[in-house]
Amino acid sequence: MQIKQLSAVFPNAVNSYCPGCEHGLLLKFIAMALEELGITEKAVMVGSVGCSTLAFKFLNIDYVQAPHGRAPAIMTGIKEVEPEAIVFAVQGDGDALSIGLQELIYAANRGIPVTVFMYNNMVFGMTGGQMAPTTPEGMVTMTTPFGRNTEKSGPPIYSCELLSGLSRPSYIRRVVIAPKPVQLKDRVLYSSKEANESYKAVVSALKTQMMGGFSYVEFLGTCNVNWKMSILDSKKYAHNVSAKVYPPGLFRDRFGVDSVES
Numbered sequence: 552m553q554i555k556q557l558s559a560v561f562p563n564a565v566n567s568y569c570p571g572c573e574h575g576l577l578l579k580f581i582a583m584a585l586e587e588l589g590i591t592e593k594a595v596m597v598g599s600v601g602c603s604t605l606a607f608k609f610l611n612i613d614y615v616q617a618p619h620g621r622a623p624a625i626m627t628g629i630k631e632v633e634p635e636a637i638v639f640a641v642q643g644d645g646d647a648l649s650i651g652l653q654e655l656i657y658a659a660n661r662g663i664p665v666t667v668f669m670y671n672n673m674v675f676g677m678t679g680g681q682m683a684p685t686t687p688e689g690m691v692t693m694t695t696p697f698g699r700n701t702e703k704s705g706p707p708i709y710s711c712e713l714l715s716g717l718s719r720p721s722y723i724r725r726v727v728i729a730p731k732p733v734q735l736k737d738r739v740l741y742s743s744k745e746a747n748e749s750y751k752a753v754v755s756a757l758k759t760q761m762m763g764g765f766s767y768v769e770f771l772g773t774c775n776v777n778w779k780m781s782i783l784d785s786k787k788y789a790h791n792v793s794a795k796v797y798p799p800g801l802f803r804d805r806f807g808v809d810s811v812e813s
């Protein structure tokens with residue numbers, strides 16, 4: 552079978568993410584969505600920090616590197632001078648909700664027509680797995696060897712719920728991007744439901760921006776390397792723990808884009 556070359560991907564792009572990580576999958580969905588919506592030529596990615604920044608190696612689109620956590624501010628500036636551009640960022644949970652939370656809230660609160668795709672692996676991945684604002688109670692990380700103690704550090708930050716408290720965002724959704732393992736006798740298969748839902752959310756978020764609204768999607772993904780788990784166990788953890796702590800759902804869809812078949 553011949554694999555279709557996506558216009559937004561460099562022809563010889565090689566995946567340099569850790570095996571089992573869904574960061575690469577998310578970039579592929581973004582490239583597919585840009586092509587489906589016919590907006591590849593107008594797309595500008597704003598890189599922030601963390602593993603998502605490796606996107607510049609794959610995506611053959613305009614790319615601006617922001618300082619750590621500042622992607623929403625840079626996106627706002629780009630949109631001001633280039634209103635026709637389709638501007639998006641892929642931010643990790645550490646980037647978006649720790650270092651850059653203020654930027655995110657202000658862009659969302661102003662309803663700036665840009666898109667934030669937030670990859671929530673519940674740790675600071677690129678730097679070795681330190682506790683993030685999203686690390687659940689009891690989760691062992693590099694900086695919480697006895698498990699996160701919310702008495703000390705406060706409870707995790709629920710970004711979709713937080714942004715839902717603002718009136719201006721137009722699209723807010725949380726999905727699981729990690730495929731669910733299904734044990735079939737002596738083999739493990741992976742469900743395609745998560746990929747379908749994640750792709751749909753990417754398309755809806757970009758459509759919302761095209762209609763003039765701010766859009767935000769949180770993807771529950773894995774970081775098997777820093778979680779110190781096998782790939783299979785990390786997928787199970789995403790469904791048994793992450794998705795229970797952070798229930799997936801549609802929090803807002805002002806323009807009704809989710810109900811329209813793409």
Ligand SMILES: Cc1ncc(C[n+]2csc(CCOP(=O)(O)OP(=O)(O)O)c2C)c(N)n1
Nearest residue numbers: 601602619643644645646674675676677678
């Ligand atoms: C101002 C500044 N502080 C700290 C860093 C170091 N740093 C690089 S990546 C990263 C963590 C990113 O974690 P996250 O945003 O959750 O993304 P992930 O890699 O897990 O996808 C940090 C703290 C930096 N690059 N710049």
Ligand code: SF4
Nearest residue numbers: 568569572602676774
């Ligand atoms: S460090 Fe974690 S988030 Fe980064 S590429 Fe590897 S598995 Fe993915």
